[in-house]
Amino acid sequence: MSKNKSYIGISFIILVFGILVVPRIVERIKNDDIVKSDRLNIESGNGRNKNASLYTKGPAPDFSLTDQNGKIITKADYKGKVYVLEFFFSTCPTICPKMNANMLKIQDAFFGNRSFGIASITINPENDTPDVLKKHAETLGVKSENWHFLTGKRDYIFDLANKGFNVYAGQLPNGNNGGFEHSGLFALIDKDGNIRSRKDKDGNPIIYYDGLSDQGVADLEHDIKILLDE
Structure with missing residues (x-):
């Protein structure tokens, strides 16, 4: 019962x-x-919240450099665009090929979107003249008119990397690794010129994205879409 x-x-x-x-x-x-x-409540594979509000670090440093077409490019040229910025050099034998491949994936993901751009700044300007960078871009298969390969004075660029963006770039006295070393990080910058990033699972901003890992690039592509819609 x-x-x-x-x-x-x-x-x-x-x-x-x-x-x-x-x-x-x-x-x-x-x-x-x-x-x-x-x-x-959806999280990516590494535990990062994919849809939480993106962190704003503050304004990206101002810069004025020459691109592969001999044109002076400044931060103002990216006003109203979401863009990704990296430091590299064309003869890098270590991490740059992987960074190049991943940046090409990002280019292809947003190709044709005039509100998106890329800035690749060489840390070996003595070698990477506009002509060299133009050939490098052609060899990579760069198609976007908003992807600028930038060069200038070495001290200026090193200060921009180390003091402006606070991402390491340096020269090696023994000539190893092509004579230079740098981080494999990508900076994400919004339409207003602010550095943006997602937060990790503990709520701490990652600041920059891992340009060497598939997960880092997937996270970056996702967050670019968020900023393009803002």
Whole structure:
């Protein structure tokens, strides 16, 4: 007898749930509310919240450099655009080929979007003249008119990297690794010229994206889309 009462009780609870809750779920599906609210709980493979508000570090440093076409490019030329910035050099035998390949993926993902750009700044300007950078861009298969390969005075560029963006770039006295070393980080900059980034699973801003890993590039592409929609 007690078992029958238990079954009746459970059946009653299920009936009430169906009457009160299921219609609300159906209504939320019609209004797309489930998607809107539950997106905030989706995380990427490395535990980073993919849809949390992006952190604003502050304004990116001003710069004025010459691109592969001999044109002076400044931070102002990227005003109103979301862009990714890196430091590299064309003869780099170590991490640059991987960075180049990943930056090409980013180019292709947003190709044709005039609100997106890329800035690649050489840390070996003595070798990387505009003509050299133009050939380098052609060899890579660069198609975007908003991807500028930039060169200038070495001390100016090193200060821009180490003091402006606070990403390491240096020269090696023994000539190893092509004579220079640098980080494999990509900076993400919004339409207003601010450095932006996502936060890690503990809520700390990552500041810059790993340009050497597939996950870092996937995170970057996702966050570029967020900024393009802002």
